[in-house]
Each structure stands twice: as structure tokens, then as C-alpha cells.
Amino acid sequence: MEYITYKNRIAAVVDGEEVGEVTFAPQGRGPQHPERDGVYVINHTYVDDRLRGQGIASELVRRAVETIEQRGGRVEATCSYAQLWLARNRGCEITSPLSCPIR
Secondary structure (H helix, E strand, C coil): CEEEECCCEEEEEECCEEEEEEEEEECCCCCCCCCCCCEEEEEEEEECHHHCCCCHHHHHHHHHHHHHHHCCCEEEECCHHHHHHHHHHHCCCCCCCCEEEEC
16 A cells, blocks of 8 residues: 655555545635635545555544644544544544534
8 A cells, every 4th residue: 555645645655656645725716715724624535445544544544633733724524534533533423514623
């Protein structure tokens, strides 16, 4: 398993094929959201059905959180899997659709 980090996405790759991804974006993109400097929202996690249950999604979210923190950002999540991961691994409370602020 190889993990490739892009600007706002991390992909899980097996034998050259992408089998999973997590995406995150700076908060404040678009007219509905005011700019919130330093806040990144994990908004999507996916793993191919054939590989689910092997910890790939957990590793993707862990890497996304680490990447965001290395950039000096704070983490929030709208993705339900990422919200659960943050609650289990970082002790944050899920209180709204945009929840789990870290740092």
C-alpha cells in the first residue's frame, strides 16, 4: 500500500490503482461560508469495497489530520467517517454536521 499526498487529497494506491482517498479543503470556499483562516474540513473518505475493513480509511484520515496540522491548520469534519475517527482518536465530541474542531 502506498499513500500519495496531493494538495487537498490523499490517495491510497495498490499496484498503481487508486483504491481509496480522503479529501479536505480550506474552510471558507464559496459564497455561503465566510473565510476561516487555518481551518480545513475533511469532507470525504472512500475505500474500494474489496479492501474495506483493513484500516485503510483510518490511515487516510490519520494522514489527513497530520498533513493539516503540519500546515499549521485546524481540523474539522463533515465526513461522517472522519467525525467518528476524530471522536475515537482525538476525543472530540460530535455536535453538529460541521464538527470535531481540533486545535
